[in-house]
Amino acid sequence: MNIINQVLEAFSQVFIQKALLSGIFIAVSASILGVFLVLKNMSLIGDGLAHVSFAAIAIGLLFSNEPLTFAIPLVILASFLVLKLKESAKINEDSTIGMLSSFSMAVGIIIASVAKGFNVDLFSYLFGSILFITNSELIISILVSISIIVVVLIFYEDLFAVSFDENFAKVNGINVKRIDYLLSLLTSITIILGIRIVGTLLISSLIVFPSITALQLKKGFKLTLLYSALFSVLSLILGIIFSYIINIPSGASIVVANACFMLITMFLGKLKA
Amino acid sequence: MENKILEVKNLFVDYGKYNILKNINFSMAYGDYIGILGPNGAGKSTLIKALLNLVESSGYINFDIDKKEVGYLPQLQENKNKLFPATVGEIVATGLVGKKKFPKFIKNTDKVEVLSVLKKLGIEDLYNKRIGDISGGQTQRVLLCRALVAKPKLLILDEPTSALDPQVRDSFYKLLKELNEKENLSIIFISHDIATIGRYASKMLYLDKELVFFGTNQEFCDSKKMTEYFGHVSQHQICWRHGHEHN
Numbered sequence: 001m002n003i004i005n006q007v008l009e010a011f012s013q014v015f016i017q018k019a020l021l022s023g024i025f026i027a028v029s030a031s032i033l034g035v036f037l038v039l040k041n042m043s044l045i046g047d048g049l050a051h052v053s054f055a056a057i058a059i060g061l062l063f064s065n066e067p068l069t070f071a072i073p074l075v076i077l078a079s080f081l082v083l084k085l086k087e088s089a090k091i092n093e094d095s096t097i098g099m100l101s102s103f104s105m106a107v108g109i110i111i112a113s114v115a116k117g118f119n120v121d122l123f124s125y126l127f128g129s130i131l132f133i134t135n136s137e138l139i140i141s142i143l144v145s146i147s148i149i150v151v152v153l154i155f156y157e158d159l160f161a162v163s164f165d166e167n168f169a170k171v172n173g174i175n176v177k178r179i180d181y182l183l184s185l186l187t188s189i190t191i192i193l194g195i196r197i198v199g200t201l202l203i204s205s206l207i208v209f210p211s212i213t214a215l216q217l218k219k220g221f222k223l224t225l226l227y228s229a230l231f232s233v234l235s236l237i238l239g240i241i242f243s244y245i246i247n248i249p250s251g252a253s254i255v256v257a258n259a260c261f262m263l264i265t266m267f268l269g270k271l272k273a
Numbered sequence: 274m275e276n277k278i279l280e281v282k283n284l285f286v287d288y289g290k291y292n293i294l295k296n297i298n299f300s301m302a303y304g305d306y307i308g309i310l311g312p313n314g315a316g317k318s319t320l321i322k323a324l325l326n327l328v329e330s331s332g333y334i335n336f337d338i339d340k341k342e343v344g345y346l347p348q349l350q351e352n353k354n355k356l357f358p359a360t361v362g363e364i365v366a367t368g369l370v371g372k373k374k375f376p377k378f379i380k381n382t383d384k385v386e387v388l389s390v391l392k393k394l395g396i397e398d399l400y401n402k403r404i405g406d407i408s409g410g411q412t413q414r415v416l417l418c419r420a421l422v423a424k425p426k427l428l429i430l431d432e433p434t435s436a437l438d439p440q441v442r443d444s445f446y447k448l449l450k451e452l453n454e455k456e457n458l459s460i461i462f463i464s465h466d467i468a469t470i471g472r473y474a475s476k477m478l479y480l481d482k483e484l485v486f487f488g489t490n491q492e493f494c495d496s497k498k499m500t501e502y503f504g505h506v507s508q509h510q511i512c513w514r515h516g517h518e519h520n
Binding site: 035039154155156157158160161164165167168169170171172173174214215218219220221222223224 | 322341345357366367371372376378379406423
């Protein structure tokens, strides 16, 4: 019974409640976008933009107390840069993201070492600190996540058509470029929000893991989106509660929960086949 | 003068300093069924991609119909289809998205249209099946439904039969011929299967970076130029002059 008491105790803590509330919304928007990104072979972009956001947050910390707000336009610009380079076909997307990642990390590290004062702060952005989320951050993450989900729903048919077959979508009169930019924009914003939960180093897991897990179930598209969101939310809740009970970092614990679901569904899928 | 659904003049496609297509000229009447032939690397796919504005080109391309009345069936991407989490119904419905105005939602009336085109091609029982769980021949029919669901006037197909076994391939050809004859659907069909396409298409366009031949099947078979190009024996096979004896 001890464990149940501990779980109940965890749920009764206000900081856990706030973490769960904001986390669930972000987890849903990240996992839904993740399905589109994974199917478009763009899952790496999450990782790349997370690295960019590290530099952006470092720069933001120099100038303000709200580094995340400061980081949003920079990360959006970086995501558009990746698309632009892909369009010009001069450098392929993988390489662009690889270079952008390490370059941004380097910039972030230099800024951090020059401005010694905020090393601790920066550390919390690397690994996330959802348990210390403020009220204003809570409200922002809920509102922004809801907007992202609404935009995805409005453009659902376009996003789906483009993910399945870009050329057909283009011939069919869908503005594929605009949809790509929209997806990048939404991803950039989601990543910035997600940094609060799992940190820049782990954020891409919120995008990739739930989608891969949902894909193992071999369902239609709408159900895949639904399952992706479901696994993401479950992992978040389990991760946060476990991190409270056995006193481990919550971001890492959420990622491990995600990985467990992925392995289980993969294993069950193999059994079925 | 007959009414042209498509006219192409002085079409060039370059890739860097390489000419992929040089000075292509042809026109297509309503109801024409053009088979595009040519060796590998002849620029067949590039030609239709240029027509569909998927690659950059220079020259004159004019459709007499709205661009949205052009249906497209791209080459089969088997690996992608196998893994993609979508049902047949969801995929065919994407054929309707282009014609919709913002915000685009698939309504019940759209589902009726999807079902009716699936029924027409005899695969309505696949509606709820996942695209990864059906055969290559079925996938091709599904993608044909996706191209047909928006009721195109011109259908462009890029080697749709290359991954199919001969029986399935034959029925696919017959299906297209039916659409061409009964519904006056104009068709452009890329094929490397010269002998078969020759039986179904009404005109042949032979491409090898430039336009080598364009004309009716009869003209193709009578053409001295084509006889020189293929050799006497091959051309005989293409034209099915003694094909029936073998069947």
